[in-house]
Amino acid sequence: MARAVFPLFILHALTLLGTMVASAEEAFPLLDGDRRAVIVGSSQFLLEAVERCTGVRLRLVAERDYKKQALGYPIYIGDTHKAREVLTKEIASLDAEGYVFLVRPDLAIIYASGAVTDTGTPLLYAEANFARQFLAVDQYFPGELGLVYPRQERITIPCGLHVENPAFEHRHWSGYSGAAGPAWRLRASGGGGRYQFHHSLYKIIDPVKYGDHPDYFPMRLDRRSGRIEDTRYIPTDNFSAYWQPCTSNPAVLDITVKTILGAFAATPGLRSYSLGVNDSGGYCLCPECQKITPEGYTPQSDEAIGYRFYKFYNEVAERVARNRPDARLGFLVYSALSKWYPEKLHPCLMPYLTLSFADCWDAEYKRRIYAHIDRWSRIAPRFGIYEWYHGQGFFIPRIYLREMAEGLRHAHATGAEGFYAEAYANWGLDGPKLWVTEKLLWNPKQDVGKLIDTYCRGLFGEAAEEMRAYFAFLETAWATQKPSNDKRGGYRLLTSLHKKPQFTEVFSPAVCDAAWALLEKSEAAARTEMVRTRIAYFRDSFGATRLASTRLQAGETMRELLEADRAPALEGQEKKQRSVVDWLIVLEAWARFPSLDDYMTTIRDRAPWSFQEFCEDAIKSRGKSPERQTRTSFAAWDTDAPALRPIVDLVTDAVIATDPANAEQFNRQVLTHLSDWGEQAKRNGRFCDHAVGVLRPLCTRVTMDGKRLASAPKIDGTISKEEWGDPQLDGSLYRYPLENTESGDRTRVWVGVSGDKLFAAFHCYQDPDTVLNKVTERDVAPMHERGVIDHGRPFPYLGEVDSVGVSAWENGWVVAIVTSGGGLFDGKSTPKGYIPDWNGAVAAVRKTEDGWAAELSMQISNPDALVGAVKGFNFFRVRNGVRSAWVPGQPQRWALAPNRAGILFFPQQ
Ligand SMILES: [Zn+2]
Structure with a gap:
């Protein structure tokens, strides 16, 4: 029997659509006008692939029913008698996962064992690889967007013999298992594989x-x-x-x-x-x-x-x-x-x-x-x-x-x-x-270059060249990096564990901008909606790198400027103080990007498989109602502007100097000042609109009007209108560790004075079934040798618990934390940690239909001082360990630390 013997892999050169047309003498007609293949045996993949590409469903018959004269051009798929008869020698040479294609003008054979191996079904990926090579059908990444079924009218397969065995018998990786489409010829999940070797x-x-x-x-x-x-x-x-x-x-x-x-x-x-x-x-x-x-x-x-x-x-x-x-x-x-x-x-x-x-x-x-x-x-x-x-x-x-x-x-x-x-x-x-x-x-x-070509052409068609240039740029950026230390190895620059600023040594803002320009060039070259959408998927993903890198570097610049401002002046030199406008201009470089969490929220739906965290969230969320779905936060990977709080303080000081009578007047003044400073910057040819946008909510949220309550509310957990009136805050607190990201959970806060006590009440909205009531005791916490509760150790009132709290200036900083289970911690707050030997608080909690409520009072030694604008208060909420506060946290620290405080306006007696 005559058989054309082709060297291994020569068929790779024929994978592109334009080169698949072959003359009738040397090609097999899968679908060529009236000449059509009939699938003999079984098909797990090819039948559907042909239909998705051409709209034509080929006939499928069992081998024993096949009659050549009646049915045209046979393509034998699977462990068929025909394959065993024609390919005896090749089959004997196959690995358990190997496969053979034989293509002649009158017939074609796809042979692979039907047995399931540790990797999957070899026949499935033999068919899928046939479809990749001759139909350019592929799945390049998980999800619909990564699937490619090119539209085609006729498909002829060039003749040849192709035997493929895996170079690496055991191929396996961990991660999202859905990544492996049928054509992915490896095991993609945790554990298993042909050879066992893991921790055992x-x-x-x-x-x-x-x-x-x-x-x-x-x-x-x-x-x-x-x-x-x-x-x-x-x-x-x-x-x-x-x-x-x-x-x-x-x-x-x-x-x-x-x-x-x-x-x-x-x-x-x-x-x-x-x-x-x-x-x-x-x-x-x-x-x-x-x-x-x-x-x-x-x-x-x-x-x-x-x-x-x-x-x-x-x-x-x-x-x-x-x-x-x-x-x-x-x-x-x-x-x-x-x-x-x-x-x-x-x-x-x-x-x-x-x-x-x-x-x-x-x-x-x-x-x-x-x-x-x-x-x-x-x-x-x-x-x-x-x-x-x-x-x-x-x-x-x-x-x-x-x-x-x-x-x-x-x-x-x-x-x-x-x-x-x-x-x-x-x-x-x-x-x-x-x-x-x-x-x-x-x-x-x-040839890696040719493989990347295939990938780019398959996904990006008319913009393939441009996207190839983009990926080549990324590889070059990695290969030509010049790190500042000599650490080497697989985990280097892992951001999530170490938050290493060194990742900007590879992808600095300038390198990110250059890569971004290549993505924009690719977008300009796109002509079809699908290609545009795919490029957007990669642009959205890389946008996170660019954002993280740019914000990190802007943050570093601000940190250096802050340190310079705080350092004592050199002898004989007068120190020039930066004005609010100077700071707004510096802040602009950081503020022109949204927070990483906000950004990731916007791309999560558009590019659902782009980050592994999205894949894992999707798996964990399967079958759950929207509010119970998992959403990994990227906040800890983001950078805060270290100067944000000092700038808020500058603004606050400038506005307090105008002597506002209450929170509303203060806030009006803030808006006027910010807009004046923005104009001033513009007149000097500088832009700070984003910085002003970031500061606006922060600066108008540092004050509240404290009430003089007619009588002391009863501390029983029931917040009645008669006792408390309307809440001073109704909305979302700011989430730690970021300065300007809201938690999304609704909280109402009341605050007032009566006699020698400060009173506060919280209504925490959440599904009552999710309230964590674990901590019920008073002042129980692991002490450090230094006699304080160490910030670094688990602290039950802020851990896996729901709680609320108040920090205030009372002959030093004090803090009172009430858990939803009725537990209470009241103590002094120092930069080194808490000391539980202040016992000035009384609290009560109650479960409600829409969450839970807490009331608390705190002893004040000098209530006469509570008149006009008084700085030194903060309110916070912890929901299952996630902390949020009225006056947002200092970068990298917890908002309960001293000096993170807002202003209460108390009316005259
Ligand atoms: Zn031993």
Whole structure:
């Protein structure tokens, strides 16, 4: 039988629509006028793909019913007799997930095993890959927007033979599992995969099962004292981390071997088992373990710990192999285990090297990573790569596909068979990163540039060139970065954990503006609505990077100016004070962008898969009513303008100097002043409208009119109109830690004086079923050695609780906090923390139909001073740990700290 033999992958060159037209002699007519294919066998994907592209539904028949003369051009799909007859040799060469396409003028075959593997159904992605190659059908990222079904009238398939096996047998990443459309030929979820290697020892030496054998568990190093604990640690709760079994104990070895052999016996088809260390250290340093120490090292050193573990692993493998010579025992080369290279490793053992190619732009780092791979490749005939590919937690794009491809090629050439990544994709920032990597895992020799071309052409059509330039710019920005420190590795610049301003060292506002210009150029090139929408998806996503970077840098500039203003004048020099207008102009650079949270709220619906947090929120919110859906806040990643509060103070001081009689007069004056200053700036050719816009609500919300109450309200939790009159505040408080973001929860606040007491009442609107009533006691809090309640420790009145509070100036700062459960904390407030030895408050709470209410009174030692404008008050609310306040919090600090206070206007007696 004549068969055209094409070299592997030559068909990649034919993926583009325009090149798919082939003459009748050398092409198979999937749909070409009257000549149509009939699907013989079964189709999980192609049938629908053809219909979505052409509107034509091809005929589908079982192989036994197929009659060639009657039915035209057959395309055999699946494990068919025809495939087995024609492709015997090719099928024999296939990996469990491999597949074959054969295309001739008279027939076509798509063969893959119908069996489900750890990754999915090979036939499904064989069909999907056929559709990608010959119909340009693809899913580039999750969601409808990432799906491409090009409209076409006729589809002919060029003849050829195509056999594909994965270069990396095990391909797997963590993160949103819906990311993997049918064509994504890897496992995308937590756990599993062809070879097991992840944290596992806590499951083998199960503390619940073996808790009465202390000698299976470790004597750990107490890091604070530097001494080894003299009792063994038997984990109770959270037992998957911070400990390892005592590997010198022969019983631990026996149990490990028995567990593994038991699993192989119980699970037909199981090929691998994990021996991975538990996370976060906690290695045993008992006297017996210490005896196993290589010459020249101390027993506590990482090298000795690694040495001990490899000895243990070898012993386990040797015994398992007696029964199961083909077993693979995966493990992580991680933590102390990456500090020692064993001389010999049992061939059943399969290490996964934890590393990241992200920083391979640094030649010295790259040399180290490659040397590590090379050295392990000589120790272990089979190994895997464990890459920190995030995604999540980064607020900048991290595209390093060329380094990734080179790294994968190198790893594969030296024997790597497994690949795992913590991917947690930011689809909107990282663009082609994951799509291209998935292709490289099947064949790392592919040209990355061509793959990115395919991605851009598929998604952006007429604007492909422009978008390609944008992604190339992002990759270059990463590759040419010049960081200020020599830290390297996968988690570097992770914003969510560390809020590292260093991310602007890669994406400075200027670099962001240049990238932005490329996005605008792409938009201008777009001609179709779909392409415009897709470009907007990436522009909206990158807008978050640009916003975060610009605000961060503007904030840093303000911090420096503030410090300069506060520093004493140099001798012999007079210090020039910045005016309010000067500050407004400085603030403008920060204020021209909205807060990160507000921005993310606007893009969440337009670009639902762009950030991993959105993906996770969507998964957690499935089937829940709108008010119970999860919404990750990005506030902690944002920057505050450090000068915001000082500028508010400048404005407040200027207005108080005009002697307003009450809050309303004060607020009118604020608006007049702000608009005058704005005009003044404009006359000098400067613009500060955004700054004025930010200040307006802040400056008109620092005053309230305090009432003189006719009589002292009864503190019983019932806020009656007769006692309290109308509330002075009805709306949303400002949410910590930001200066100018409202919490969104409605709160009503009343405040007044009577006799020698200050009274305050709160009505907190919320679903009554969500009110947290845990804390019911008075003044219970963990004290610090210094005699204060430490800000850094859990404080029950502000933790996972609903509460309200008042801070006031009363011979020093005092604070009273009332929980919805009736708990009360009243004490002094100092910059170092709270001291509970002030007991001037009385409080009562009550549940209402629409939330809960609190009343409280505070003893005042000098009530005669409460006349006219009095500074020194704040009101706040905590809802399930989320704090908000009347006068918003100082950047990075909690609003209860002294000096965050508003002004009450008290009428004359
Ligand atoms: Zn031990």
